[in-house]
Amino acid sequence: MSEVQMAAKRHAPEKEGDERHETIYRVVSDAIVEQRLKPGARLREDALAEVFNISRTGIRKILQRLALEQLVTLTPRRGASVTRPTAEEAKDVFDARQLIECGLMPDVARRIGEKEAAELRDMARQERQALRSGQQSIAIRLSADFHVRLAQLSGNATLAEFVERLCSRSSLILAVYGHRGHLGCESHDHDDLIGYLEAGNGERAKAFMSRHLKAIEASLSMVEGEDNVPDLQDIFGS
Amino acid sequence: MSEVQMAAKRHAPEKEGDERHETIYRVVSDAIVEQRLKPGARLREDALAEVFNISRTGIRKILQRLALEQLVTLTPRRGASVTRPTAEEAKDVFDARQLIECGLMPDVARRIGEKEAAELRDMARQERQALRSGQQSIAIRLSADFHVRLAQLSGNATLAEFVERLCSRSSLILAVYGHRGHLGCESHDHDDLIGYLEAGNGERAKAFMSRHLKAIEASLSMVEGEDNVPDLQDIFGS
DNA sequence: TAGGCTAATCATGTATACAATATTAAAGGC
DNA sequence: GCCTTTAATATTGTATACATGATTAGCCTA
Numbered sequence: 001m002s003e004v005q006m007a008a009k010r011h012a013p014e015k016e017g018d019e020r021h022e023t024i025y026r027v028v029s030d031a032i033v034e035q036r037l038k039p040g041a042r043l044r045e046d047a048l049a050e051v052f053n054i055s056r057t058g059i060r061k062i063l064q065r066l067a068l069e070q071l072v073t074l075t076p077r078r079g080a081s082v083t084r085p086t087a088e089e090a091k092d093v094f095d096a097r098q099l100i101e102c103g104l105m106p107d108v109a110r111r112i113g114e115k116e117a118a119e120l121r122d123m124a125r126q127e128r129q130a131l132r133s134g135q136q137s138i139a140i141r142l143s144a145d146f147h148v149r150l151a152q153l154s155g156n157a158t159l160a161e162f163v164e165r166l167c168s169r170s171s172l173i174l175a176v177y178g179h180r181g182h183l184g185c186e187s188h189d190h191d192d193l194i195g196y197l198e199a200g201n202g203e204r205a206k207a208f209m210s211r212h213l214k215a216i217e218a219s220l221s222m223v224e225g226e227d228n229v230p231d232l233q234d235i236f237g238s
Numbered sequence: 239m240s241e242v243q244m245a246a247k248r249h250a251p252e253k254e255g256d257e258r259h260e261t262i263y264r265v266v267s268d269a270i271v272e273q274r275l276k277p278g279a280r281l282r283e284d285a286l287a288e289v290f291n292i293s294r295t296g297i298r299k300i301l302q303r304l305a306l307e308q309l310v311t312l313t314p315r316r317g318a319s320v321t322r323p324t325a326e327e328a329k330d331v332f333d334a335r336q337l338i339e340c341g342l343m344p345d346v347a348r349r350i351g352e353k354e355a356a357e358l359r360d361m362a363r364q365e366r367q368a369l370r371s372g373q374q375s376i377a378i379r380l381s382a383d384f385h386v387r388l389a390q391l392s393g394n395a396t397l398a399e400f401v402e403r404l405c406s407r408s409s410l411i412l413a414v415y416g417h418r419g420h421l422g423c424e425s426h427d428h429d430d431l432i433g434y435l436e437a438g439n440g441e442r443a444k445a446f447m448s449r450h451l452k453a454i455e456a457s458l459s460m461v462e463g464e465d466n467v468p469d470l471q472d473i474f475g476s
Numbered sequence: 477t478a479g480g481c482t483a484a485t486c487a488t489g490t491a492t493a494c495a496a497t498a499t500t501a502a503a504g505g506c
Numbered sequence: 507g508c509c510t511t512t513a514a515t516a517t518t519g520t521a522t523a524c525a526t527g528a529t530t531a532g533c534c535t536a
Contacts, residue, residue, distance in 0.1 A: 018314050045488070055521045056488085064299065068306050076256050077488060077527060092396040099341045099397065158330040159337065162400055256489095283518070293491045294518090315497055315518055 034137035106202030272375035344440030
């Protein structure tokens with residue numbers, strides 16, 4: 001039984017209509033973000049429909065949403081597959097995170113309270129724990145969740161949603177260009193960040209976030225991978 | 239014959255498959271951005287399906303995309319309607335534009351060339367012309383197009399896409415909270431902006447864009463409109 | 477045996493039929 | 507006469523059937 005199937009059985013008992021779709025969406029989305037579904041993996045409609053016990057109609061709706069979020073790539077008449085980000089897309093995503101996430105830090109510093117700081121610390125703790133116990137997939141998602149929660153604290157739902165999409169895509173980027181074992185965020189960075197925010201030092205937090213993101217990006221090795229159809233014309237000249 | 243119908247006949251002869259959907263998407267999207275379809279307008283699936291001569295299946299796909307872009311609101315079992323942005327959403331959208339569009343100006347100033355500047359000037363010219371000849375709908379869309387094109391020149395496709403969505407939503411916001419006759423962008427602002435960019439003065443352009451966006455936002459009257467279901471309990475006390 | 481052609485299989489694109497639910501109109505009671 | 511209840515209508519939700527186009531396997535030929 002596949003990971004996705006197990007996740008389906010775990011998460012989707014008998015909910016009604018929309019709940020069901022939302023649940024399935026999240027299960028698939030999580031599987032991608034957690035890198036259990038790797039870039040390039042094909043997502044056949046029939047297969048998914050059978051796993052989740054709904055018709056292809058519902059699956060298509062979910063695949064379309066994932067495609068608009070650029071987690072899956074929809075090729076006409078060829079179906080869906082987990083997106084394999086290009087080097088250029090990777091650069092765009094991290095530049096976008098620099099601009100948006102750093103820009104939000106002052107707002108977050110202004111609005112954060114005791115309760116929110118505690119919640120963030122708990123998330124950071126869970127993340128470290130997942131790392132220690134070797135659950136890398138879980139750690140990756142928790143790390144993304146942390147960045148998203150942070151953005152939500154800014155109070156701007158629109159920008160938080162953008163950050164959510166950027167973090168999901170970052171996970172894909174790490175899967176393709178990251179080194180094994182290294183999952184981006186350093187273990188204690190997030191805790192340090194919470195400290196600056198709680199102290200109300202927005203500018204310091206902003207600078208720290210900038211270094212944090214640069215560090216992640218620097219840890220990538222930007223070689224476009226294996227299955228890019230080798231262009232023989234390029235290789236052998238004319 | 240409705241505006242949408244005419245647009246459909248004009249734009250959608252016999253293309254094949256995906257082209258067709260893309261065309262229909264754009265026709266509906268444009269109708270919303272140009273405020274020919276006003277916030278709150280219901281979009282019944284059957285009606286759209288008939289207008290565009292496709293089945294509801296295709297229409298649902300398009301409505302879903304529009305919903306994810308927050309141009310239409312999908313209420314379960316109640317169908318689709320053009321989104322009526324709340325005051326809070328309006329604030330979020332303009333704050334997001336401040337952060338992103340202003341942040342992109344230095345990049346744009348660095349990358350803009352003669353050809354690009356000429357293209358932008360042409361767009362600004364078309365916009366003024368539309369305004370002068372009383373085609374407010376067209377002017378609104380051209381104004382949004384200008385901002386989007388600008389963002390594209392930054393070279394960051396991801397951020398450009400975000401700006402695209404923000405501009406579409408801004409059009410909706412103007413439709414709800416804007417004053418009649420005033421369509422946001424001052425006629426010559428865009429030309430001034432091109433000047434700073436062409437001179438390579440990114441910081442100046444950034445500051446100007448900031449003022450430009452603030453001016454638009456300031457021109458709104460943020461009273462939540464008419465059809466918010468009147469809460470009789472509130473009005474008459476208990 | 478390698479290359480290319482053909483046929484069979486498989487997957488996606490699209491429409492339609494049917495079921496479930498919301499809206500509207502009508503009728504009846506207070 | 508107005509409000510409530512009930513039936514009719516209209517609209518969305520879901521599955522399925524069929525058509526179209528890709529992929530693969532097998533076969534034939536050179």
